[in-house]
Amino acid sequence: MDAYLRPRSLDEALALLAATPGCQLLAGGTDVLPARAGAEVWLHADRRPLLDLSGITALAGIAETPDGWRIGALATWAQLCATPLPPAFDGLKQAARQVGGAQVQNRGTLLGNLCNASPAADGAPPLLALDARVELTGPAGARVLPLGEFLLGNRRTALAAGEIATALLLPRPPEGARGGFLKLGARSHLVISIAMVGGVLVLEEGVVRHARLAVGACAATAQRVPLAEAALLGAAPDPARLLPDHLAALTPIDDVRASAAYRRHASLVLLQRLVESLA
Amino acid sequence: MTTLLLNGAAAHIDAAPQTRLSAALRDACGLTGTKVGCDAGDCGACTVLLDGAQVCSCLVPLAQAEGRAVTTVEGLAATPQGAALQAAFHAAGAAQCGICTPGMLMAASDLLAHTPHPTEAEVQAALGGVLCRCTGYRAIIAAVLAAGTGARPSAAAVLAAGANALPLGAVGDALPRLDGLPKLDGTERFGADDAPADALWLRPIRSPHAHARFSIGDASHLPVRLLTAADVPGRNGFGIYPDIKDQAVFAEGLARYRGDCVAALVGERAAVESVRWEDLPITWQELPPLTAATAPDAAPLHPRWPDNILTTGRLRSGETAPPAAHTAQGHWTTGFVEHAYIEPEAGWAERHGETIHVHGCTQAPYMDRDEVAGVLGIPLDNVRIMPSACGGGFGGKLDVSFQPMVAVAAWLTGRPVRAVWSRGESLASSTKRHPASIHASAGCDAEGRLTSFEFEADYDTGAYASWGPTVAGRVPVHCMGPYRLPFVRSQARAVLTNNPPSGAFRGFGVPQAAIAQEMLWDQLADQAGLDRLEFRVLNALREGDVTNTSQKLEHSVGLVACLEALRPHWHALRAARRTTGRTRGGVGVACMWYGIGNTGMSNPSTMRLTLAPDGRLTFHNGAVDIGQGSTTVLAQIAAEALGLPVSALHLVLYDTGLTADAGKTSASRQTFVSGRAAQGAGEALRGEILRRANAGPDARLTLSDGRLRVNGEALRLDSTLEGLGSWDPPTVPLDADGQGIPYATYGFAAQLAALEVDMDLGTIHLQKIVAAHDVGRAINPMLVRGQVEGGIAQGIGLALMEEYLPGRTENLHDYLIPTIGDVPEIKTILVEAREPLGPFGAKGIGEPALVPTAPAILSAIRDATGATLRRVPALPHRVLEAIREHR
């Protein structure tokens, strides 16, 4: 069995995937290759064959569709930033500019970020706020899952064996929607988030008509915070309406970057500031 | 076979498609200008352009480069911005060790191709993915901005003409580095860059457990040789002190820290890399690990130290403390800090008959020679250490790492043997800054004059002695800082634990102590109602004062001058700070002193100049330049003493077979100690020349076309003239109470930090650092500034983000060091209180730069919030906690 496969079409990729049990999918490699380097340090080299998706041109690009946008599996953070998109996507773009450094943004893909399923994946909160859905293609065809159902836990997704995540589907945001993103880390560049928030709001005459707020790095996966959204709906976008209780469902942990209590507190502060910035 | 357009020409690369592009470039194409610092996207040293866009080549499978254009540093000069960038980096001193430079240049060239006249923020965004541990980034930003504006005239010309076209390089000139050009075009050879193609590979096997017994069974099933303790021909032990060789090349049955080396695989590369952990015939029995808290009461880690106390340093000064009107006290803790040089340890060895040659990165070739001779059981003369360029050291490459292992392997196999540590191995195995747990108290009288200082600290010295005794010796004599104190009691214990060995790291324990000392002064100044800066002026040591080791400081005490230079900045920054609202401004001040050279111990250096009959003037300089600039500075000193321009010198650099012992590159000693030796060599050769020419002391020398002229008259030589300079700074060893003359001279400094604290999140935004340093004399002001800025960046890391946790932060995305966006504007003020002992009045700067930064930052946080941080790094959650406790 070859240790490395680089199909040129999706069909070929699905066939190879079916024929190569235990292989690992590869897009930009910015999660896969660092993890492999880490494993090699203690002689636990990851010898799974790699199935490199980068040669499948059909998976490239970001396209406007009748219902919204389709972000291909190979679309990178840098490509996203270079694509003209409505203001609702501003938060996603702000996240994109803070994923690693320029080198990582030039290579890393949005879908790779989601499929890697780190609790600190910066793409997840703004994409949850945009009501993103993930298109998964397997031997039997494609299915589409809301992002919240795709992300199952730390390093766990709903991707089934034999499937490839082929695109992110983003609905056309409501008229007047604006998005934002705030990231908190211990240094200015190249930093894994201690906590981050993404949100999309629609205001009509000073009243919140549509609210999507999501928090990352404060649970096994990024989470929408429906109580906080509800607290804003129908009222002025007043940050003070957001209360600690609204975030009770989060389950942050202590780690080398911060304490759980701090994360809980900081996520509320970040959400309040996000609302303030979108007001 | 992968085909790509490499630096403008088609290249066919025969390597597996999943090979990292970085490895393919280096190994298959021989383009070693692309550096590897982590293989994980974290350091950016491997940055190349892929179709014009910067990428980490370590994260690009070769197959993904098929049919695409790849530009590496070797191809940079041919690009429109490339040569301008290289010249600007050279002129600005933007490359110190040079290991990050190719990555920086490539990232910058991507930026300038799209944004020819970038702003500072654009430079930071574009270069944010490349780490530099040496420069503090400010010179790099300046260089990219300069290249962008085209402010550098005839950029390519500077490069083409080389060093000879540069200023004469008199003492005091900001001469660009003499060894600078290879760092810019990818031709510099670091430890991983130049091993013979037929070298075998060596891969250490390290304990994954902090404390474990182990046994090694039959290894005959492995495809390669497994070296163990039994294979070491000489003494299976090394260590800094001649009488402490406590760390084994290959541990014998007991692993004392996670990362301890127990064996090594040696063989052809692919075979070595095929071995999996499960294949190893090693069985482990884990033992409970000792920590600094439990070790003093636990069974000994080494029989030699029954109470697990490696050593205790003490100082007693003054019989009774004068009465105090105000007192302050506190407890502070610091964590392990990693050197994080961007070049992981790498090198190779080759046996030549009964002699061994060892190549690679090091700070201490003569100590390496002694260790290699010891482990091989051969005479010193049969070992030659040939240092490669060193991609940063900061104290971490003073201890041997790969040297004994590759030497043993090459000795036994008769083949050249190389080793390159991965980043994870480097982090797990290398020495660290000592974590300290400090209790300190102090008092002052009603006018604010200090009356007493008491200090007791445990330093976690890890599993092996390394430089622990040096740290325990240096801390008690420095911990009161550069102040007049009638009464001092200080003690520092080095406690053995199952943590990584703590060794030498810029400042040898003093930066940790300075945090406690300076935080106490802030508290006392407030109580006495004094301005914090004036409190320090009031108490500062001055010329003629006697230190707490009873040393009279006759000369070169520039601390008050430093503080006075800061005073206008202090007032301006304090007046400008925001004192209400969500983010609050604070300004902090801190001072330091630092003894130059070894503590109360001989540390000589010898330099040699020769002038051959054909007019070839050669400077034999054994001081390793690890980026700090000694190659340039020592040449400036030697040339000035001789009376010829620097460009007249041919350099023979650090090789134990060719140069005399200049001592190690540590303790900020090379400018001061080797500088004096270089001055001596210059004067001695000048004396020889003048004697032969029968000329007076003011005679003018010139050297051109191989002919030496004295006052215009040609001087014929029939044999080579030599000028030898040796110097050992005069010191008196410390007695049991820490009394003596530990150092011949001291560097002094004071720094200000201005920052803003987010009161709701605990995050810190640094705004400015103003640093005033008394360096005696700045032989090369540009290089001194580079040391100050680089030291400050490491101080920022210590204060705000760096904390090594074994097993948890073993890579550069969990272990955070400052990036280009984390170092604010730095204003450096050089104070020159001449040191009569030093070369042309110079002292040292390497370590002093780092010491006051962390305390100045903590002082500023306290100014902004009222909260005193008790633990560094001041991560946001710790800052917020401190703010809440204070409220």
Ligand SMILES: Cc1cc2nc3c(=O)[nH]c(=O)nc-3n(C[C@H](O)[C@H](O)[C@H](O)COP(=O)(O)OP(=O)(O)OC[C@H]3O[C@@H](n4cnc5c(N)ncnc54)[C@H](O)[C@@H]3O)c2cc1C
């Ligand atoms: C230095 C550095 C800094 C970083 N900083 C950040 C940061 O700030 N924030 C952040 O969120 N992330 C960060 N990352 C992580 C990483 O860059 C992102 O997660 C990136 O978006 C991953 O995309 P990729 O294409 O490189 O994924 P890959 O590494 O190729 O793949 C990632 C995972 O997804 C799977 N996968 C990829 N594509 C598909 C697919 N189409 N279908 C199914 N499975 C797939 C792979 O099998 C793998 O498990 C950083 C990485 C590095 C090296």
Ligand code: FES
């Ligand atoms: S080696 Fe590629 S980023 Fe460090």
Ligand code: FES
């Ligand atoms: S010069 Fe940047 S790492 Fe040494």
